[in-house]
Amino acid sequence: MKRNTWQRDAVRDALGDADGFVSAQSLHAALRDSGSGVGLATVYRALADLAVEGDADSLQQDGESLYRACTPGTHHHHLICRNCGTTVEIAADEVETWAHAVAAQHGFTQPQHIVDVFGLCPDCTRIATAGTTT
Amino acid sequence: MKRNTWQRDAVRDALGDADGFVSAQSLHAALRDSGSGVGLATVYRALADLAVEGDADSLQQDGESLYRACTPGTHHHHLICRNCGTTVEIAADEVETWAHAVAAQHGFTQPQHIVDVFGLCPDCTRIATAGTTT
DNA sequence: GTTGAGTTTGACAATCGTTCTCAACAAAGG
DNA sequence: CCTTTGTTGAGAACGATTGTCAAACTCAAC
Numbered sequence: 001m002k003r004n005t006w007q008r009d010a011v012r013d014a015l016g017d018a019d020g021f022v023s024a025q026s027l028h029a030a031l032r033d034s035g036s037g038v039g040l041a042t043v044y045r046a047l048a049d050l051a052v053e054g055d056a057d058s059l060q061q062d063g064e065s066l067y068r069a070c071t072p073g074t075h076h077h078h079l080i081c082r083n084c085g086t087t088v089e090i091a092a093d094e095v096e097t098w099a100h101a102v103a104a105q106h107g108f109t110q111p112q113h114i115v116d117v118f119g120l121c122p123d124c125t126r127i128a129t130a131g132t133t134t
Numbered sequence: 135m136k137r138n139t140w141q142r143d144a145v146r147d148a149l150g151d152a153d154g155f156v157s158a159q160s161l162h163a164a165l166r167d168s169g170s171g172v173g174l175a176t177v178y179r180a181l182a183d184l185a186v187e188g189d190a191d192s193l194q195q196d197g198e199s200l201y202r203a204c205t206p207g208t209h210h211h212h213l214i215c216r217n218c219g220t221t222v223e224i225a226a227d228e229v230e231t232w233a234h235a236v237a238a239q240h241g242f243t244q245p246q247h248i249v250d251v252f253g254l255c256p257d258c259t260r261i262a263t264a265g266t267t268t
Numbered sequence: 269g270t271t272g273a274g275t276t277t278g279a280c281a282a283t284c285g286t287t288c289t290c291a292a293c294a295a296a297g298g
Numbered sequence: 299c300c301t302t303t304g305t306t307g308a309g310a311a312c313g314a315t316t317g318t319c320a321a322a323c324t325c326a327a328c
Binding site: 079108115 | 216222226237240242
């Protein structure tokens with residue numbers, strides 16, 4: 001049986017409030033800031049649950065897992081600013097098709113794919129360019 | 135100055151001998167097996183160097199970094215069997231183009247992308263199917 | 269061949285993210 | 299209300315990775 005606890009809701013809310021991808025640790029810190037004394041282990045558990053249920057996307061950067069609330073049920077990918085963390089959801093039918101085609105081409109079945117694009121968002125591009133043009 | 139040590143060569147060789155992606159830890163174990171008393175820290179350092187120089191690809195799975203020797207200089211992606219670890223290098227011009235287009239569309243610059251396809255290779259598919267078809 | 273300078277190594281500790289443990293707790297149903 | 303049973307939380311445990319630092323080694327010059 002799955003129980004509904006305010007802790008889990010708090011994690012879900014905090015994840016929804018976060019802008020881009022956040023680590024479990026920073027989410028825990030944010031929760032502690034907002035007064036919710038949620039334990040770290042609980043945050044990890046809640047995030048893992050959310051990811052399994054499809055309410056959150058996760059990706060691994062460097063050595064930690066980052067999570068982000070996402071529209072449940074839809075398969076999509078992300079365009080992430082590597083400077084400020086801004087994230088844009090992108091539907092990627094083209095890539096879906098490509099992945100399936102490539103897999104089939106080599107006799108592979110049950111293709112799953114990891115596709116994420118990192119870059120500099122318009123704002124950060126402007127700043128970076130201004131800094132470089134010395 | 136960059137020096138040439140037998141340890142670094144040993145790591146490079148071991149990586150070349152490995153079939154698919156291997157973790158730093160297992161590579162270290164393999165090296166120890168083959169008699170080369172290379173330290174763990176050295177393996178990590180060598181792998182990081184190889185990855186930077188473009189002689190090795192790295193990806194993160196679960197919570198550890200996996201490495202694999204690759205043809206230097208070429209940008210490519212991988213089709214990886216999630217069961218046996220077999221890896222196929224795939225040139226992905228289509229995806230390159232797509233990634234750039236998507237990035238540009240949203241005003242993002244300097245796009246880098248993580249694209250890996252996991253699936254079941256022909257052999258593992260056969261086995262899995264045989265097992266499922268009870 | 270020898271010397272010297274500076275990089276690399278390696279054993280171990282430290283660090284960091286994540287998971288486990290287990291007693292206390294609280295949610296859902298009777 | 300009471301019982302049942304999943305959930306929480308504090309801290310320990312854990313595993314991968316990185317830092318530390320003296321000793322070893324490589325390279326180039328002599």
